[in-house]
Amino acid sequence: MGASEVCLADMRYALFLLALTSLLGQQNRPSGEPGKFDYYVLSLSWSPAFCEGPSGARSVDQCGPGRQFAFVLHGLWPQYENGRWPEACSTAPGLKDPKQMLDIMPALGLIRHEWQKHGTCSGLDADGYFALARKAFQGVRIPARFQAPKEYLNVSPREVQQEFVKANAGWSEKTLSVQCSSQYLSEVRVCLDRNLKAMACRGAPRGCRAEKVRMPPVRQ
Ligand code: U2P
Numbered sequence: 693m694g695a696s697e698v699c700l701a702d703m704r705y706a707l708f709l710l711a712l713t714s715l716l717g718q719q720n721r722p723s724g725e726p727g728k729f730d731y732y733v734l735s736l737s738w739s740p741a742f743c744e745g746p747s748g749a750r751s752v753d754q755c756g757p758g759r760q761f762a763f764v765l766h767g768l769w770p771q772y773e774n775g776r777w778p779e780a781c782s783t784a785p786g787l788k789d790p791k792q793m794l795d796i797m798p799a800l801g802l803i804r805h806e807w808q809k810h811g812t813c814s815g816l817d818a819d820g821y822f823a824l825a826r827k828a829f830q831g832v833r834i835p836a837r838f839q840a841p842k843e844y845l846n847v848s849p850r851e852v853q854q855e856f857v858k859a860n861a862g863w864s865e866k867t868l869s870v871q872c873s874s875q876y877l878s879e880v881r882v883c884l885d886r887n888l889k890a891m892a893c894r895g896a897p898r899g900c901r902a903e904k905v906r907m908p909p910v911r912q
Pocket of ligand 1: 733767769771777806809
């Protein structure tokens with residue numbers, strides 16, 4: 693091999709390493725400073741859809757026998773006005789007793805992950821952040837028919853949005869978006885100001901475009 697071929701091979705290898713490290717670095721790459729953000733997105737996940745999905749079988753805490761979750765707390769996410777968000781802002785310690793959140797956030801791995809990725813950007817310590825997340829979750833009135841359905845619901849994202857608006861004083865259709873994953877409703881995402889007051893989402897969050905989505909019943 694000539695010197696120029698060795699050099700080319702080295703360059704290719706260096707480029708490969710660069711691509712690999714940037715790919716691996718996508719997850720929880722630090723960005724942002726604790727407390728520097730504009731508003732929150734409160735993300736509520738439809739647990740029965742998660743449990744029917746590919747990760748459900750592995751998630752005994754959330755989907756095992758006797759687990760009867762409906763909407764659960766996925767996370768409270770600091771956001772920027774431009775539709776982006778900070779991530780992994782510090783290495784501050786998480787909750788000493790994460791089990792205290794399991795009633796509304798039903799997996800220890802999720803609690804840990806949400807703290808590292810989003811909570812550390814809130815400017816609060818872990819106790820303060822999860823207390824705020826609980827308050828935000830409890831502040832949402834879940835429309836009656838989504839509290840514990842016993843049968844599959846086939847709904848349009850727009851009707852879900854409208855029902856949440858009707859159930860929650862001060863909300864408009866801009867306060868929330870409905871997310872879907874394959875044929876399921878996966879999440880409802882609500883925009884809240886830093887005092888947890890409902891507000892119009894910024895940065896045009898993209899909602900579910902499906903005409904109808906399925907909501908599996910709460911597990912019996
Ligand atoms: O939507 C897929 C995943 O992207 C992350 N997300 C999305 C919107 C947003 O405003 N902030 C945000 O972080 C979520 O990742 P997770 O917290 O689950 O790691 C969401 O699940």
